[in-house]
Amino acid sequence: MTDPANFYTGLVVQAYSALKAQTFDPAPYAAFVRSHGQPGLEVGCGAGQPLLELVSNGLDVDGVDSSPDMIEQARTAARQQGLDVRLHVARMEQMDLGRQYRSIYLAGPTFQLLPDDEVALRALEAFRRHLAPGGTLMVPLWVAGPTPAEQLGAAREAVDDSGAVLRYTPVSEVYDPATRTRRTAVTYERVPTTGPRERVDREWVIHWQTLRTITELASQAGLTVRNVEPPSAAGDADLGAEFTVFLTHA
Missing domain, CATH: 2.20.25 (N-terminal domain of TfIIb)
Known part of the structure; x- marks a missing residue:
């Protein structure tokens, strides 16, 4: 079950929140949406972190995830917090949400769950279709090394x-x-x-991306790199390297 929609089901979803090694600080994502405009879209929103924190702070942000079980957890959490949030079940490379967004982001390197460059290209094309004119797409990336x-x-x-x-x-x-x-x-x-x-x-x-490969895929999808953080990541494909690319319409 290599597809994320099939991976995150049943017991895996039950265990995910308790076992995951990474928690998300909502502040950088809130700052991104405030800086680049609303509405925003969190791709790969999972069980609702950090999405629901942004919504609770008054930001207009939708969420989409390929796992129905994850989205159900997010809906439950939203109801418990009394939040009204638009949540969609769709693969990122196939999403058709009927809305454009000034800010689109992935919380963490979720983009690298896509199994190959062909699917990654289709996802970037879907992001471009959902990106409002002048909008910005934020893609955190990580050059994976082998598990010790x-x-x-x-x-x-x-x-x-x-x-x-x-x-x-x-x-x-x-x-x-x-x-x-x-x-x-x-x-x-x-x-x-x-x-x-x-x-x-x-x-x-x-399936990881380097700055070179994500730049090439973005260009094929009709997007261009606006900037990279940290700037020192330019050309860096070292194992373990973490960087974020910000894309906009070409």
Whole structure:
């Protein structure tokens, strides 16, 4: 199940919030939307972080994600917080939301869940169609390295509200710098205090972009790089490098 819409289902969604290593500071995304204009769109909004924080602060931001289970979590959280937010289920390369946006952003390197450059190009074309004239697209990126050998087979655990142990274990990996692809076999488990344990196996695919490749894809999609942060990322394809490209209509 390499497609993100199929990856983030069932037990994986249940475990995601408890097990994820990264939390999102809403401030940079709020600043981006305020600077570049509303309405905004968060692509890959998942269970609603940081989207709902922006909406609760009065910003007009929609959310879209390819996983129906994730969107249902976001809807539940929005209801609990008394928020009115537009949430859509759609793959980023196929989305047709009937609205244009001054600000489009991905919170974290979600773009790299797309399995190859062909799908990445279609996603950029979809972003261009949804980007209002003069609008800006924010794409955080990361040059993935191989998972350290000592982490393969090592479980990460959390406990849910019922006392069940949630467990994530990377099992094995194929790392191919020629195709800029990392395929990691992972296992999710839920071990309740009583009753049978649950387990699902997934293949987690990361297809990374360098500044050169994202610039070329953007040009094919009718977009151009407005700026890069940090500026020192220009031409940097070092493993582990993190940078953000800001795109606009060519």
